[in-house]
Amino acid sequence: MAQPIVIAVPKGRILAEAAPLLARAGIEPEAAFADEDSRALRFATSDAGIDLIRVRAFDVATFVAHGAAQLGIVGSDVLAEFDYPELYAPVDLGIGHCRLSVAEPAELAATDDPRGWSHVRVATKYPYLTQRHFEARGVQAECVKLNGAMELAPTLGLAPRIVDLVSSGRTLKENGLVEVERIMDVTSRLIVNRAAFKTRPELVPLVDAFRRAVTG
Structure with missing residues (x-):
């Protein structure tokens, strides 16, 4: 059988x-x-x-x-x-339906221009996708691998930016973060x-x- x-x-x-x-x-x-x-x-x-x-x-x-x-x-x-x-x-x-995006604290985003990045440090559970995305843009990416609670990384000084899934954006907003760059639709x-x-x-x-x- x-x-x-x-x-x-x-x-x-x-x-x-x-x-x-x-x-x-x-x-x-x-x-x-x-x-x-x-x-x-x-x-x-x-x-x-x-x-x-x-x-x-x-x-x-x-x-x-x-x-x-x-x-x-x-x-x-x-x-x-x-x-x-x-x-x-x-x-x-x-x-x-959602998207994989780069997010950072709202106060940083107020003066930040992603087009000027040359090196970024990000917390993410997507290190391969993140590296590939930034390499294509000529940006050096240092990835800190996390499996969850990504939104805590900027506030606790682990990494100033995160790469994570976003659907409504509510979780980002509740943690003082804003979406600054979209990597892919999912x-x-x-x-x-x-x-x-x-x-x-x-x-x-x-x-x-x-x-x-x-x-x-």
């Missing part, structure tokens, strides 16, 4: 947006999946051949790239940061492990189901 297809989905904000897409693709998770207090990480679905795992957004790409999951839902920011050759991203799901994608896509033909109609879920 074939092993179930495992779909990795991210915890947090994207999960709520992904749930209707999963339903339209014919995948109804067990009740515990919607319980944010549940400690379970793997969940059955209405299809006995499909399981869901709920992991951190950055880990979705890793699970799928290494074949532990065959499909996943992840932001284009994560795909660009890791750039795994093992991943194929056939469907833009049209959810999770949406969530359906990703597939390339090797699994070749060896497990049942993945093809599943990808098509997600494609229809988006367009329908």
Whole structure:
């Protein structure tokens, strides 16, 4: 008997947006999946051949790239940061809209001109994307890797600027920061492990189901 297809989905904000897409693709998770207090990480679905795992957004790409999951839902920011050759991203799901941006304290921004930067020190969980962005501009970037609480970095003197995801901008404003440069627009994608896509033909109609879920 074939092993179930495992779909990795991210915890947090994207999960709520992904749930209707999963339903339209014919995948109804067990009740515990919607319980944010549940400690379970793997969940059955209405299809006995499909399981869901709920992991951190950055880990979705890793699970799928290494074949532990065959499909996943992840932001284009994560795909660009890791750039795994093992991943194929056939469907833009049209959810999770946000942007990756450079932000700094409002008082600094009042006199600062990004066009004049030659060297920047930034706190971010996207060191690869950040370096690549600034290199393309001829700016030397020193990245301090953080996994969260990015907005604290300027106020505590860790780094004067941050690179992070921005949606409404409310979190930046509440922490006295302003967006000064956009690096990329972000949406969530359906990703597939390339090797699994070749060896497990049942993945093809599943990808098509997600494609229809988006367009329908």
